Amino acid sequence: MVSKPAPDSPPGSAGGTPTRRSERSRRAIFDAALALVGEVGYDKLTIEGIASRAGVGKQTIYRWWPSKAAVLLDAFTADSDEDYAEGLPDTGDLAADLKFVLRATADEFNDPAFQAPYRALAVAGANDEEVSRAFVGRLLEPGIRVYVERLRAAQEAGEVAADVDVRVAAEMVLSPFSQRWLMRTGPLTHEFVDTLVDQVLRGLRPRG
Amino acid sequence: MVSKPAPDSPPGSAGGTPTRRSERSRRAIFDAALALVGEVGYDKLTIEGIASRAGVGKQTIYRWWPSKAAVLLDAFTADSDEDYAEGLPDTGDLAADLKFVLRATADEFNDPAFQAPYRALAVAGANDEEVSRAFVGRLLEPGIRVYVERLRAAQEAGEVAADVDVRVAAEMVLSPFSQRWLMRTGPLTHEFVDTLVDQVLRGLRPRG
Amino acid sequence: MVSKPAPDSPPGSAGGTPTRRSERSRRAIFDAALALVGEVGYDKLTIEGIASRAGVGKQTIYRWWPSKAAVLLDAFTADSDEDYAEGLPDTGDLAADLKFVLRATADEFNDPAFQAPYRALAVAGANDEEVSRAFVGRLLEPGIRVYVERLRAAQEAGEVAADVDVRVAAEMVLSPFSQRWLMRTGPLTHEFVDTLVDQVLRGLRPRG
Amino acid sequence: MVSKPAPDSPPGSAGGTPTRRSERSRRAIFDAALALVGEVGYDKLTIEGIASRAGVGKQTIYRWWPSKAAVLLDAFTADSDEDYAEGLPDTGDLAADLKFVLRATADEFNDPAFQAPYRALAVAGANDEEVSRAFVGRLLEPGIRVYVERLRAAQEAGEVAADVDVRVAAEMVLSPFSQRWLMRTGPLTHEFVDTLVDQVLRGLRPRG
DNA sequence: AATTAAGCGAGACGGTACGTCTTGTCTTATG
């Protein structure tokens, strides 16, 4: 949890939104935070700026979130909780499925409009351990998990060797991808995606 | 280059240190910056703090660097320019060599004293594209390159298939590693390193 | 009147206490206000502080008083309405009577516990004209009046010349006294009181 | 002294204006403070307001003064240091001289433009002892002193009895006057002034 | 050797934002 716990929630409860909280303000804050991080970047994103843009008192932000990173994380995940609900496609052809999804993801990551808030979160997380945990738990981990599951399905179908560690295999695909994007160590082209998938899968196939 | 060019250096030159610059101040600034980033973190690192700790006027910092990220990057690379001079060991056993180096690196990355400044740089880079380029060029890229070279040597020795993209292969090893560290998506254990290396190499071997 | 008129009182009425008003809360508010003004001073006295100390909702204060000055004034006068009921002693010796009362008042005014709220009221009044009127009408004016009456009695007894303006004479005694206290322009000693009384009375006596 | 001492002045020195201080800012702050206190009153006078109106950073105010009261006091006394240099007129007729000056002062005090800042200072002083001392020492005391001196001159001329305490006599004239103004206990008319002066002087004359 | 000018420590300056506190209004649920 990144937001502060509701002060009046019963101990042991899920710490949900208290009764008196203004939903209107909450949405306005999210909208303002996302808009601003896109316009000015994470460093120049300020609580005052969010409050002002949202037409909200500063205290209303400080009452519910401990930092701009927390606001941003909640704003970012407010709508996307169900993004990974469906899992990866499974046509029976693992390589094709992975390439299909990763090419689409590459296109998305190459979109400047998407970059700012996501990169901001990555950055915020790297410095604030608590935000980091929430970021990983809410956004990264679910993303990894669908790959792990697709790989496990392939493993059960005999397409991937039984002794392969599918978690590590998923990271072998995903980490070079996100590393290139985050650190700008290389371009996210379809060609790169294809090479990456092919080269990872080479090692996963059952040995004859 | 991250530092500002010397104002009196001829245009087009490498932007070297002008004669009058105080080496004593430069070192004091680096020491202060590294010490402070370890103590208070990147976010709370301030130019004023560095200047005060270094016993230096603020202007002396602003004269030579455009941002705290640039100071930090120069401070970080001031001593480490020769770190990758030797390349990776080559005993003829690629898996053993990679595991040896990566285990050592894992130990280093698990050291809290090492974390703060390095993570700070990663973060600084993610938001400031110019710093990012310098960070990648001076620190990340050389680190990747030694792996690429070791893999190419193995390829020439026939230990790795000729059609393997060694750059991507290097990233398949390194990115899951650094991603786990940066994003805290998992622990950097020797076991993880071994699994990772084994699983990557499985796919690189020439096919019988 | 400083308190707001009761919202439900009939127009034109004296604005008395409405039936539903909580007497318990009213007293708690007065106690809290007086205690706090003594502890933190007038400037740092806040409505929130009073409400919190009194265990009362802020709205309960805002409903009945327009400002903290009004609360304080009502709190201060709640008990002291009958203070001046008896008037000044009249032993037939005007000088002795005045000195007796003023020496006692000086002792009272020199007591730090008494200073804070009274000084606070004086201050509050100086800036807020409405509070000022109430302050003067309820506290200062009655205090002056008893002196005026004692002087008039002396005048009728032939101890004071018939053409003396007793109101001005009362101010000649009282104002130097309260001015010294309020502005700290001098100490309130018995000696000062005696000199003051003697010197004022010198001019009041009928001329031979 | 109400302003903070100059941090770099030698210990024991008069604590004057440091070399680096911006005279331009100092004047702008005084002008803004006086203008604002006249427009919005002391309670609603804010440091931010002064800074903004003066085109000055808040820190520049906080650097040199501890409170808005101190700013106001310095602003008020910046120009008026020589106001009492000449003393009271001495035509040989004490009553006439006192009435002349006090009538003029009454007119001045009845001017709304004059009221706000002066009343503000009186109020500020009543709550802040340090400001009070400075207020009394710089403004009130010099004002009283010229009356004391005029009375002493009259005493030496035989117009006032030798055993009169001229300090107390001065307060007998001035305090009723300023009390009426500050507390609004009565109007400051020429008639009041005349009665006051006559009645005070009645008691000061040598007894025949 | 004297002159010059850049670099330097210091820190004031106009600003922006921080995170906290209080104001006066409004809403909810409790008795």
Add this chain to the structure above:
DNA sequence: CATAAGACAAGACGTACCGTCTCGCTTAATT
């Protein structure tokens, strides 16, 4: 239906830094 509780928009508080700008001082490099 007045109350205790407290969320809310607003905005001032006093502090911390920003990046710019002098101010004298020190110290090479040039006269």
